[in-house]
Amino acid sequence: MSGEGSPMSRFRPWIYGLAMLFVVLLIVIAGFVKPIRNILRTILVPIARQTSYVGSVLARSFHIDPDARASAERIAELEARLQTQTVDYVRLQALEEENASLLAQAKFLSDRGYRTLGARVISRSISLRHASITIDRGSVDGVEIGYAAVSENGLLVGKVVNIGNRTAVIRFVSDVESRIAATVVNSNVVSGVVEGRGNGVAHFTLVPQEVELAVNDVIVTAGSEEKIPRNIVIGLVNDVESKPTDPFKNAVIEPLALLHHIDIVSVIIPGPAEQL
Amino acid sequence: MILRWLVILLLGVCFGLWDSTVSIWFPFPLNCFVLSLSALVVVTIFSRREWAILFAVITGFVADAMLPSNAGFVTIRYIVIVFVLSFLSERIFANRSLSGMLALGSIAVLANRGILVIFEWIKFAMSPLRIPEAHPTIIAEIMWMMIVLFVSYLLFLTFTKRFLPLISRSSDRLLTRTHRDVYV
Numbered sequence: 001m002s003g004e005g006s007p008m009s010r011f012r013p014w015i016y017g018l019a020m021l022f023v024v025l026l027i028v029i030a031g032f033v034k035p036i037r038n039i040l041r042t043i044l045v046p047i048a049r050q051t052s053y054v055g056s057v058l059a060r061s062f063h064i065d066p067d068a069r070a071s072a073e074r075i076a077e078l079e080a081r082l083q084t085q086t087v088d089y090v091r092l093q094a095l096e097e098e099n100a101s102l103l104a105q106a107k108f109l110s111d112r113g114y115r116t117l118g119a120r121v122i123s124r125s126i127s128l129r130h131a132s133i134t135i136d137r138g139s140v141d142g143v144e145i146g147y148a149a150v151s152e153n154g155l156l157v158g159k160v161v162n163i164g165n166r167t168a169v170i171r172f173v174s175d176v177e178s179r180i181a182a183t184v185v186n187s188n189v190v191s192g193v194v195e196g197r198g199n200g201v202a203h204f205t206l207v208p209q210e211v212e213l214a215v216n217d218v219i220v221t222a223g224s225e226e227k228i229p230r231n232i233v234i235g236l237v238n239d240v241e242s243k244p245t246d247p248f249k250n251a252v253i254e255p256l257a258l259l260h261h262i263d264i265v266s267v268i269i270p271g272p273a274e275q276l
Numbered sequence: 277m278i279l280r281w282l283v284i285l286l287l288g289v290c291f292g293l294w295d296s297t298v299s300i301w302f303p304f305p306l307n308c309f310v311l312s313l314s315a316l317v318v319v320t321i322f323s324r325r326e327w328a329i330l331f332a333v334i335t336g337f338v339a340d341a342m343l344p345s346n347a348g349f350v351t352i353r354y355i356v357i358v359f360v361l362s363f364l365s366e367r368i369f370a371n372r373s374l375s376g377m378l379a380l381g382s383i384a385v386l387a388n389r390g391i392l393v394i395f396e397w398i399k400f401a402m403s404p405l406r407i408p409e410a411h412p413t414i415i416a417e418i419m420w421m422m423i424v425l426f427v428s429y430l431l432f433l434t435f436t437k438r439f440l441p442l443i444s445r446s447s448d449r450l451l452t453r454t455h456r457d458v459y460v
Contacts, residue, residue: 014325014359014362016325016326016329017325017326017329017355017358017359017362018359020329020333020355021352021355021356021359024333024351024352024355025352028349028352033340036337037340037341040337040338040340040341041341041342044289044293044338044341044342047293048293048296048297048342051293051294051297051298052297052298052301054298055297055298055299055300055301055302056301058298058301058302059301059302059303122297122342123296123297123300123342123343123344124300124301124344125300125343125344125345125407125408125409125410126300126410127408127410127411130406130407130408130410132344132345132407133344134342134343134344161405161407162344162346162405162407167342169344169346169407171407177406263301
């Protein structure tokens, strides 16, 4: 029956293909995708680290025009300076705040510590509305959903939203699905929520009218989320939208962690400082 | 035969890694070049369907494992694309022309995007966790596909010394018979 030109042999490739599709669909429906993904990631993550590094180096080398390169270097230098000064400013404000606080609170703060876990970005998905990255650290490294990830300068990159054994997915602050409790620096209360708006922009919403908010104010994490410490810099206020009749005001903020330049992040793991 | 399967396997892993870990860093329009999809179309058109399906599975698994998206299901998309292209290359674009190849490539890109959108609708209706796959500009993606297919076509003509390549060998008996009739 399976001889040359028989109907069976003609349809054999289709049967194989349909069987393969059926097996894949069965794997998805039965919920075996996650274990298979984890096995594949365990095998591929060491290779992906290298290929991702190659990709980021190649991407940088595409700026071949000398003027464009000089401008880009100058912009990068200024952005780095702005980021550093913003972080320093926030640290200074936080220190002043600590000094002014009660001794008990100061003791509490000094006892509280966080350890960070360095991670390399091995993949990413950035579009106008959405931005997320895959990092080479997962649950076996102690990462959990909800942890914050910061850039090399200590700027908030985003939150862990999905996790595997060896990898985790971080959603950027500017992703339209992102929500992070935030406050104005040097404020003791939660002021509002930073909501991503896509394209590298976020809005600081649900801010009560009594909260002072001005252009160039620094927005930091509020610390009200269980796994995200306070005073991590999110961004700067670009514009404030406020009407006296509204109960809340909004602000457009510019996240300082630059999406396209992040190839290494640190995941902040809450825990006593002694565990460092 | 085993060597060929291994080559397909290795190429699948390499192309999958390229798309999910290397080209994602590139600026526009280089980031619109989906190497694995272009290679899948070339394998489907110029090679056997079994190899194309194996290539689709391997590349899809690698991309699914590495990309942040939780709704893309690249493996299923690619297998469906192999079927669609096989069917079209046998029934409609069976004249072995360059324009037929380019049409198949464009259909592959459109099918890939269409299935992706459908999967994302279904997944996001069922799950609150939304991590969509980045959608590069479709025109640029089609242009890259055209370039790859055009170059592949030229290479095929050059290295096989045949003026009229087979579009698909999936129905090889029928095509072989036609060839025999033509050349004998």
